[in-house]
Amino acid sequence: MKGLLKGLAGAAAMAAVGFTGAAKADDTIKFALLQDFTAVYTFVTDEYNQGQRDYLRLINEEGGINGHTFEALIRDTGNEPQRGIEAYNRARREGAVLVDFLSTPVSRAAVNRVLEDEIVMITVLHGRGDASDGQTFPFVFPMMATYWSQAALLADYIDNHGGGLEGKRIAHVYIDSPFGREPVPVLRELAERKGFELRTFAYPSPGNEQSATWSDVRRFRPDYVILWGAGGGQPVSVREAIRNGIPQENILSVVWMAETDARTVGTDLATGVKRFEAVATGTDYPIMQRIMEKVIEPGHGAGPRENVGTTYYNIGVASMAVAVEGARIALEEFGTPLTGDKLRRGMEMIEDFDAEGMMPPVTLSEEDHQGGGYGRVSRWDGSAWEPVTDWFNAHQDIVWEEIEKDAAGFREGR
Amino acid sequence: MDFSYFFELLINGALTGLMYSLVALGIVLIYKSAGVPNLAQGAMVMISAYVIWMFTSMVGLPVYVSIAVAVVVMFLFGLLAERLLLRKMVGQPIIMIVMLTLGLEIFLRGLGPGFLGAAPKQISLGIDMMPIIVGDVFINREYLIGGAIAVTMIALSLLFFRTRLGTKLRAVSDDHVSSWSVGISVERAIGISWGIAGVSAVAAGALWGSVQGVDWTLSMLLFPAVAVVILGGLDSIYGVLVGGLIVGILGSVIPGYVDPLVGGGTRDVVTSLIILLTIIFRPHGMFGREDIERV
C-alpha cells in the first residue's frame, strides 16, 4: 500500500515535470517508440530500438533538421493492448507526431485511434499488411515490404534462381497464428499461376518443439521450404529442416531470421540458409559509418556496441531514416510546427529514398504506403548474412489484390 | 497407412514427452513433499538456462562445468525460495499458494532477461545434430539424449527415495504432523525437495536451452509439464515417466494425422484435452494418491 501510494505520488510529480518540459521545448520533434521489451517481441525489440535511438541521436549530433532536433519517447508495453493505449495517449499529450509499437496486437488496437487523432503510425514489418492502402489507412505506414510481398519475393527468387517454380513442391511451414497464415493466400495464388505444388504445415506456438510437423514435411519431399515464424521457433525450424534432410540452400525464411538465430542453429550448420532481407546488414554504409563515428565512438550509443550493424539494428535505423526524411520534406513544404497530418503528407512525398544505399529505394504516395514491396534475398555464409540478389520486388499485382481485399474488409469493420 | 511415419511420430513424441517430464519432475518432487503446486517451475527452468549461459559466455567456463555450477546455484535457489516464501504460506488456502508461485514466475521473468538480456542466447552441448536413421525413421539425437537423461533423473529420484533421507521425505509426504512427532525435520525435508527440484530444472534448462535458445519462452514449458503432472498424478514419480510418455506420444501422433485435416497446430488442443479428461475421469491421475476429504 505504501509502495503504491509512493508510486502514485511519484507518478504525479513526474507527470508534472513532463508537462512543463513539453511546453517549453517547441522545436523538438517527438517520436514515440512504445514497444514490447518484455514479452513476445523481445527477440527483436532491443536491437531495433537501439538502432532507432542511435539514428535519432546521429541526426541531433549533426544539428537536426533546420535546427529541429528529435526526441524519442520510450515505453515498454509488454505487448498488452491496454498498456499500449495508455502509452499512446500519454505520448500524444506530450506532442508525439509519430508512434511505433513494433507489436501487432497493440498496433491493431491503435489503428482506429491514430486514424482519428491524425498521428502517424509506422508498422515496419508488423501490424496489418493491408495498411499499405493509403486511402483507407491515411496515417498508417508499413513503409517496407509486407508479409505478402515477402512471400511473393521469395517465390520469385525460387522461380528465377532455383530453376523455375513449374512442378516444384514447396512447403510453407509456419507458426500457428494469424501472422503465420498471412502469406498463404498469396502463395496459393502463385501456386495456381506458376504451377507448383504448395502444402502448408503449422507448428504450435511458441515453436520450441516441432518434430511431429517436420516428420510430415519430410514425407512431402519438398524442393524448397519457406519458414514463417519468429523468435525461438526459427532456429528450431532450421535445425529440424536440416535434420530431416532438406539442404540448407533450399531453406528460405521470412524476414525474422537474424545473426542470433544462425548462432543458435550453429554458425557452420546454418551456412546456406536464405532469408528475406528488408534492409542491408553490417556497417559498410555511409549512415552506419557516421553513427559509428558520431554516436558510438563518443560513447553516446543506446546499447551494447556489438549490436551495431546487426539485422534488427539496421532495420531500426532504416525505419527512422524514412521517418526523418518524411519529417524533413514536411518541414520544407509545410513549415513548422510539425503535426501528424503534415508528417503524413511529407512521408507521402518520399521518392526513391534509399538511406544512402542501406535499403531498397522507397517511394511512398497517397495510395501506396508500402513503398513498392522491395527486398532481397540474403544467405548465411558462416559468419554473416550476404546478399545474393539485388533489390527487387515481385508479383505486386497479387499483393495488391490481397491489400485491397483486406482493406475493404477493414472498411466493413474487420 | 505409412507405418514408418507412425513410428517416427511415436518415437520422437515419446522422447519429447520425456523431456517434458524433466520439467514435470520438479513439480512432482515439490508437491510430493510439501503439497505445493509450483507453477514457477517453468521460470526456474528459464533461470537455470540463463545461469548456464552466464557461466559459459560471461565467465568463460566449459559448458559442463557451468552446468555443475548451475546445479549448485539452483539447489541454493530452491532452498531460498522455500525458506523465504513458501514456508510462510503453510496453512494458507491453495489459491494463495498458486498465486504466490505465479508471482514468483513474473518476478523471475523480469530478473533473468532483465539482467542478462532479453534477446535469445545460445548454449551448445556439443550434441551431433544429425538424426539416427533406422530404416525410414529419423530419430532426433538431441531428444534421444534428453530422453535418456530424463529417464536417468527419474530413476535417480526413485532410488533417492529409498535412501535414508528419501525415506524421511516419504514420511513427510505422508503426514507432516506425524513426521514431526517422530523427530523428522519437516522443514528441512521440504527445503531439500525444493533444492532437488532446482537441480532437475537445470537438466531441463540445459537441454531445452540448447534446442531452442535461451530466452523467456522457456518458462512456457510449464503448460505441457502441467499436463504430464496431472495425467501421471501430482505426487507420483512413476507418473512423471508414464505421463510424459503419453503426453509426448499423443501430442505428436494425433497432430501428425489431424493437423493436415484441420489446417492448424492441434498439439495444444491435445494437451488441454488430456488435462481436462484426466480431471473429469480420474482427478488424481494414473498413479496419484486419491485425496480423502473429511467433513
Place this chain on the structure above:
Amino acid sequence: MFYRQSGVHHTRYQTARRLWPLPTDQRIVWLLLALAVAAPFYMSDLYLTSYMLPWLIWSAAALSLTLLMGIAGQLHFGFAAVMAIGAYTSIHLTRAGVPFELALIGAGLMSAVIGCIFGAAALRVKGLYLVMATLAMQYLVDWTIINVPAISGGAQATLSTPSVSLLFVPLRGDTALYYGALLWAVIVTLLVLNIKRTSFGRALVAVRDKDFAAAVIGVNPFKYKLLAFFTSSFLGGVSGAVLAFCYYQAVTPEQFGFNVSIQLVAMVLVGGLGSVIGAFLGAGFVLLVPIILTNVVAYAAVAGWLTVSSNLLAHIPLMVYGGLIIGFILFEPLGLAKIYDNIRKYFLVWPFRHTQS
C-alpha cells in the same frame, strides 16, 4: 468522530440490512459516485480514457470473478476466455443488426452457457484440479477463436466494433464511452453487493466453506455451483463485451489470452477474496501499477537517476510487480480490502482507540 454510530437506531429489519447502515459510509459512497459521474468534467482525457475507463471495466470483470472465486469458492483460471466469448458474441450480434442492449444480453447468455461447461468440471473436482481444468479450457477457447476465421474475423484476426447506441445515446466520444462503462460497473457492484445478502449468496458461501456440510443443511452444492458459474460467467461475458465496445473498439484474440486470466485472478486475490471494494482496489493495482511503474522508471531514466541499460529498465517494472504480488500474499493475504478495513476500523473508534468497536 467521523463514523458516528450514536443515533443510528434500527427499528425495522429493512434498515438494519441496508447495504451501508452507517451514515458516513453512505456519504462516502455518494461522494465517490458523484466524483465518478463528474469525472469527465475535471479529468483530462488521458486519465479518463487510459486510467478511469479501463479501471472501471476491469473492476466489473474482477467483481464477476469475485462472485465466483470469493463468494462461491470456485477457482477459475480461464475467466479471460469467458470474457472473450462475450466480446465476440456481442460483436457478431451487433454486426448482424441486433440492437446493442440485446447483444449485451446475448453475449452474457452465450458466456453463461459456455461458462457452465467450465463449471461442469467443478462438479467433480475443486481446488488445484479446478485451476488446471479451467486453465485447459482457456487454451481450448483461445484455439477455437484463433482457428475459426468466422469468429476471429479473417486474415487480420481483427474485428472493429460497429458504432452502436446504448439506451438511445450513441456510444461515441470519450464521455459517452466512459458513462457506458460507469453504468455497467455500478450495475455489477450493486448486483454483487446484493447477492451477498440474499439467500442465494448465503448458499454460495455455505458451498464455499464446505460443500459436504452445505449438502447436509439442505443446500444443493451441484445446483449452487452451477448457478455461481452461470451468474458469474454472465457478468463476465457482458464485461467482456463492454470492454470491447467501450475501450478497445476492436477485438483481437490476444486481448483475452491466458495472461489476462492470470491478471484477473491477481486482481481478485490482491484486492481480497470475496470483497467488493477489494475488486476495485485489486483491479486498480494490477492494471495501473505496471503502467505507473513503467512511467516512473522511464522518467527516472530520462532525469538521469537510473543509469542502467534500456533492457534492464524495461524489466524493472516486471520484477517490482511480481515482487509486489509476492509481498501482498505473504504479508497481507486478505488483500487491499483488509488494509481499507483496518483504516476504516481505526476511524470508526477514533479518537477513542481503546474502546471496542
